[in-house]
Amino acid sequence: MSIYHHFKKEEYPFVERALEMLRLVDERQIMRLTDFLDPRQLFILQSLTSQVQDVKVSASGGYDGAERVRVLLHPSYIVPEDVNFRLRLFEIKGNQRFVALEHRDVMGALLHVGLKREKFGDILLGEDSCQTVVAEEVADFVRMQVTNIHRIPVSLQELPLADLKVPEKKGTNKTFTVLSARLDAIIGEVCNLSRAKALLPIRAGKCKVNHKVVEDPSHNINQGDMISFGGFGRFEITEVTGPTKSGRLRLTAFIFS
Template sequence: MKNRDRIIRYYQGTDNGELAARLIDLADSTAKGRPYAVSEFVSPGAVQIGETIQAHVPSLVLKTFGGYEGAERVKLAFVSADYDGPVDFGIIACRLSWDDRYRLLGHRDVLGSLMSLGVGRERFGDIIMQDAGAVLLADTKLVPYLQQNFTKIAMVSIAIEEMPLWDIAPRQEKVKEIKTTVASLRLDA
């Protein structure tokens, strides 16, 4: 890619230079003959980096997938424009369940337990909290490790079972309507 250094310099200002370099390498591997290349899980801001790279390489198409509709953390795939087959993002859903009468566990508890196992944030996606458990979207290669080592969250024993991705409900956007009276409709007031 001829604009590689320019793109990396631009995103180094936002501390995303290293991520931009990794995504450019993925795009280059697809441009050199692979049908597609998939990144690790990335934050929502990284999608913009992928779109910038795709704009400089017209022979590629950028696809994103996080396991369900409306996912916050997603994987990016640079796909060759002439490839029309399926893209394997390597995402699996795991249902985490525990006995909630002992303790109410939250998103922070689940995330903290995963991080304490030494699992990098790029290896798993969204954590969707439910009544007596949670759904964890993870890289398929991570699941055997989780099943063997992820046994407790904050001293509460948990059970892990795989589940199909289509069982995850789409994300509901929470909207809060605020009614107020303003002195003027001008923005500087």
């Protein structure tokens, strides 16, 4: 069975690049650093290590629990250091109107100056400022080019990674019961939709589970799964218990605000 059988067609180019890097590291016993990867890409890369003999995958996004990370591929006898990941931290500050900015405003500003998404990591919004981790090779470019966000003048200050502030997750918990852990049933409960109204967007590719597009409404959901649904935001299944006396499963979802 081909290794590609496990992945979607649109993921093939990334799989090819990942295999090429893994084989290069394995053959030459060197280190190779990726751009920022999303959780799905990280999973793919980790799963492909079975195709080589002695290559380890180490990841860092600047803090524990980072969603987007740079990955260092290296022989197992090498112990990576923080400096190997080539990460730089910027704090972005603005005037009082800055507090009204959203995640998408900051991302839009970074993309607008020509920065590729794979060159910066998580965007962390605080009370009166914002921090973001970028690839070292584009740090000077970011500092010079990002002067406004959504027409609000901003200043960028580089800080040590140790000064990174991880904000608490904002959102609400919702507990509900379903007959089975089907994707359409769970989306219906969390988004207050009938199962019929959840079906069409799922089949149209507007739903992701753990950053992978899922078009099968009967896809089984597990505790820890992250689900995003076009137009409704995203949520994480934090608990699955049951069955109850009536045979239903009890789930808790954390709905991000």
